Amino acid sequence: MSAPPISDALYDELVGILGADNVLVDKPARYNRTRVPAPFPVHRWDDHVPDVVVLPTTTDEVVEVVKLANRTRTPIVPRAAGTGLADGAVPLRHGILLDVKRMNRIRDIDMTDRTVTVQPGVNMLKLNEVLQPYGVFYPDNPASYPCSMVGGRIGTSGWSLIGARYGHTKDLVISLEVVLPTGKVIRVGGGAGGKVRKSSTALTLKELFFGHQGTLGIATEAVLELVPRPEAEFAAFFSYSDYDTAYRSCGALSKSGLATLAGVVLFDEWKLDYLRRDDEAYIEQPSDVRCVNAVALYGTDAEVVPAARRVMEIGHDTGGRYLGDEVSQGDWAARHDRYAIPLHGRLRSSGQVVPMSWHCEDAALNYSVLPQVREEWHAIADRYIEGYGIFDDWGMFAYTNGSHAPWGDYLVEIDIGIWEQKLDDENWAAWTRCKTEIAAVALKHGGSITACHGATRAGEVDLVPSELGGAFDVMKDIKRLLDPNNVMNPGKYLFDQAYE
Amino acid sequence: MFGFRLAAQRPPAARRIKDDVIMRFDHVYEVDPDLMQTYPQQDIPAWDTARIVDSRWDHLAWMHQHFADRVVSAGELGLPPDYLGDDAGVTPPT
Numbered sequence: 127m128s129a130p131p132i133s134d135a136l137y138d139e140l141v142g143i144l145g146a147d148n149v150l151v152d153k154p155a156r157y158n159r160t161r162v163p164a165p166f167p168v169h170r171w172d173d174h175v176p177d178v179v180v181l182p183t184t185t186d187e188v189v190e191v192v193k194l195a196n197r198t199r200t201p202i203v204p205r206a207a208g209t210g211l212a213d214g215a216v217p218l219r220h221g222i223l224l225d226v227k228r229m230n231r232i233r234d235i236d237m238t239d240r241t242v243t244v245q246p247g248v249n250m251l252k253l254n255e256v257l258q259p260y261g262v263f264y265p266d267n268p269a270s271y272p273c274s275m276v277g278g279r280i281g282t283s284g285w286s287l288i289g290a291r292y293g294h295t296k297d298l299v300i301s302l303e304v305v306l307p308t309g310k311v312i313r314v315g316g317g318a319g320g321k322v323r324k325s326s327t328a329l330t331l332k333e334l335f336f337g338h339q340g341t342l343g344i345a346t347e348a349v350l351e352l353v354p355r356p357e358a359e360f361a362a363f364f365s366y367s368d369y370d371t372a373y374r375s376c377g378a379l380s381k382s383g384l385a386t387l388a389g390v391v392l393f394d395e396w397k398l399d400y401l402r403r404d405d406e407a408y409i410e411q412p413s414d415v416r417c418v419n420a421v422a423l424y425g426t427d428a429e430v431v432p433a434a435r436r437v438m439e440i441g442h443d444t445g446g447r448y449l450g451d452e453v454s455q456g457d458w459a460a461r462h463d464r465y466a467i468p469l470h471g472r473l474r475s476s477g478q479v480v481p482m483s484w485h486c487e488d489a490a491l492n493y494s495v496l497p498q499v500r501e502e503w504h505a506i507a508d509r510y511i512e513g514y515g516i517f518d519d520w521g522m523f524a525y526t527n528g529s530h531a532p533w534g535d536y537l538v539e540i541d542i543g544i545w546e547q548k549l550d551d552e553n554w555a556a557w558t559r560c561k562t563e564i565a566a567v568a569l570k571h572g573g574s575i576t577a578c579h580g581a582t583r584a585g586e587v588d589l590v591p592s593e594l595g596g597a598f599d600v601m602k603d604i605k606r607l608l609d610p611n612n613v614m615n616p617g618k619y620l621f622d623q624a625y626e
Numbered sequence: 627m628f629g630f631r632l633a634a635q636r637p638p639a640a641r642r643i644k645d646d647v648i649m650r651f652d653h654v655y656e657v658d659p660d661l662m663q664t665y666p667q668q669d670i671p672a673w674d675t676a677r678i679v680d681s682r683w684d685h686l687a688w689m690h691q692h693f694a695d696r697v698v699s700a701g702e703l704g705l706p707p708d709y710l711g712d713d714a715g716v717t718p719p720t
Contacts, residue, residue, distance in 0.1 A: 254692065255708065258692075355694070355695070356697055357696065358697075359690065360697070361697075404648070406655050409655050410642065424693070427696075431702075434698050434700070436708075437701060438710070442708070447711050448710050450711060450712065451700060454700070455686075455697055457685050459686040460686060460692050463685070463689070470662070470665075477646070479661050479662045
């Protein structure tokens with residue numbers, strides 16, 4: 127084993143807190159916890175490697191590690207599954223990487239008050255396997271459902287595929303225990319942070335700890351919502367020969383008022399071109415399949431069956447053609463696990479297949495601006511594809527965004543393939559400029575840079591102060607108040623400005 | 627532990643589906659090898675392709691069962707035929 131990149135004194139103190147088995151300094155342990163699935167400057171990998179990985183199992187251990195980080199002014203970066211599509215879990219200044227995967231206990235299943243209490247290293251799929259015999263379900267359903275974890279969902283303020291029906295992570299976490307950057311432990315949520323869903327006592331702090339990307343603390347326990355396990359699921363995919371018809375149909379479907387509506391997704395022409403090229407469900411679809419709307423319903427049988435009829439009527443009456451059960455049911459089931467898909471792209475110059483990583487630039491946008499943003503985003507992508515030869519446009523989708531209110535705004539993504547092996551300083555700089563341009567379009571049209579991933583990534587993070595205005599100054603004050611020594615994931619979200 | 631001879635596990639001959647897509651196994655679409663000159667496709671024995679395809683169907687079925695007790699199909703909704711698409715496959719009512 128090579129020599130640890132941390133001092134003997136720091137290593138010894140960490141071992142004293144956690145035991146030697148939970149303090150890792152070998153290269154595989156550190157390098158495998160460097161990046162996330164978001165595009166990464168692979169040519170500068172060493173810049174982001176943590177010095178040491180720690181794997182606590184209890185809140186007390188987290189407290190002691192955080193206090194040690196403060197005392198020694200050592201950066202500390204929390205990490206759960208590392209599946210985020212922003213860079214929250216990527217160390218910018220080396221230091222201690224605190225991995226919560228061994229904090230994976232289900233503490234309490236309360237069928238009376240309908241909650242489950244878990245540690246942050248619990249995965250939702252595994253949790254729901256445990257819950258199934260009880261007839262209940264924790265409906266936080268990201269595209270990384272089989273591999274992401276509750277702690278990461280909190281730190282990134284995750285977005286759920288079925289959020290229109292059940293809400294997103296911030297709605298589904300009733301309360302949580304947080305170790306603040308100084309080592310102080312607090313509970314936030316309704317009232318004292320127990321199992322109460324709604325309280326009006328004083329200030330609401332819970333949402334402060336959603337989406338901070340590991341800059342404000344480490345969630346060490348969470349009380350989660352339990353809903354009745356769905357009796358029935360229905361998915362319908364409709365095709366359209368043009369975007370305008372699909373766009374209007376998407377609006378009609380999302381405004382249907384059906385309580386079981388879990389989501390409506392609009393795939394644009396570029397997405398269909400990509401799917402027709404590389405997705406088995408679409409390769410042999412006729413050429414007039416230019417756009418698709420996907421709809422999913424969940425609930426009791428008595429709710430879903432009549433709602434499904436209404437969805438089919440709306441789809442038909444607004445110009446959609448049902449793509450059949452196999453595509454509808456199969457493609458919907460595949461959406462619970464998009465991380466399992468091997469990724470390749472095509473070079474525009476030759477059509478040759480090359481390995482590409484998947485980057486999805488997301489934004490929160492109102493329904494009214496979707497067509498215009500779509501045109502501007504694809505134009506930006508096209509320029510960079512032509513200019514650099516390492517990118518590929520994998521199309522856009524717009525997905526109903528509001529919790530229980532799917533009609534007004536959308537999570538909108540443009541998926542871009544990047545040939546990471548070709549990244550160097552010039553190409554990486556081009557990529558970050560591309561992201562800045564994409565984010566600027568979202569802001570120009572009154573949207574937010576991100577609906578679900580976070581805006582910590584190089585490129586778009588520079589526009590965060592523009593989006594937030596005076597609220598960003600308040601956030602910097604909060605960061606400095608909670609983290610006086612700037613040890614908790616330093617460098618993220620431009621929060622270094624808080625210490626200038 | 628078991629072994630196999632790759633030569634005895636060669637896939638069937640390819641047939642062309644589209645300009646840039648071929649098919650060797652039914653329902654398994656593959657990129658035209660002419661487009662995979664830079665990064666050639668690795669040799670996979672036929673049994674392994676079958677295993678991957680079967681696992682995919684198992685996975686989708688598992689996901690359905692994981693999220694709900696049953697999947698409602700369009701065919702059981704009692705809708706007029708034109709609501710179900712011209713040639714779209716619809717599971718009949720059970």
